[in-house]
Amino acid sequence: MAYRRTPAVQDRLDALRERLIESATNLVARSGYAGCSVAAVAADAGVGTGTVYRHFANKGELFAEVFRISCSREVSASVQAGNAARTASGSSTDAATAFVLTFAERALRAPTMAYALLVEPVDPAVDTERLLFRESFRDALAVTIAAAVDGGELPPQDATVTAACLVGAIGEALVLPLAKGSADSAVLPALRTFTLRSLGSPL
Numbered sequence: 001m002a003y004r005r006t007p008a009v010q011d012r013l014d015a016l017r018e019r020l021i022e023s024a025t026n027l028v029a030r031s032g033y034a035g036c037s038v039a040a041v042a043a044d045a046g047v048g049t050g051t052v053y054r055h056f057a058n059k060g061e062l063f064a065e066v067f068r069i070s071c072s073r074e075v076s077a078s079v080q081a082g083n084a085a086r087t088a089s090g091s092s093t094d095a096a097t098a099f100v101l102t103f104a105e106r107a108l109r110a111p112t113m114a115y116a117l118l119v120e121p122v123d124p125a126v127d128t129e130r131l132l133f134r135e136s137f138r139d140a141l142a143v144t145i146a147a148a149v150d151g152g153e154l155p156p157q158d159a160t161v162t163a164a165c166l167v168g169a170i171g172e173a174l175v176l177p178l179a180k181g182s183a184d185s186a187v188l189p190a191l192r193t194f195t196l197r198s199l200g201s202p203l
Contacts, residue, residue: 060123071133092148115178
């Protein structure tokens with residue numbers, strides 16, 4: 001008869017997996033991807049290195065999960081900010097601007113993690129999650145832009161292309177501030193102006 005894990009055993013395994021992911025996430029936030037290792041994750045979680053490998057085949061698999069969860073959190077935060085801005089003002093253009101600025105603000109508050117998520121050299125498995133992040137961020141922003149176009153707030157445009165351009169441009173604008181770990185106070189107002197101009201909205 002094949003062995004079946006009891007619910008209690010599965011709960012313990014799931015909790016340990018979550019602890020490993022949390023430790024890996026904290027390490028990336030402190031040291032970036034290059035500064036992390038499976039041994040460091042194990043030490044932070046208080047387990048042996050072999051325990052990590054029983055849950056994840058290699059470093060790439062573990063940190064791909066870290067990136068997937070972290071990226072999903074960032075997209076969700078931007079979507080929520082956009083929805084809140086639309087509710088407050090009734091403007092989908094305001095929603096798009098809030099969407100972009102929330103992403104930038106959160107990145108600048110956690111520069112090491114944001115740099116890892118955006119541009120730091122990583123394993124191929126992790127880079128796949130990074131590309132999916134850019135795609136999901138683009139698609140979510142495109143929905144907001146399309147709503148602004150449909151509502152007559154913005155001129156006709158391909159919302160997906162505009163969103164992709166904004167994602168690329170904002171990411172590029174943040175690279176040096178994130179690498180330095182600080183940004184001039186004028187960065188966010190400048191990004192707001194750039195976003196509105198890119199959308200074709202009057203300032």
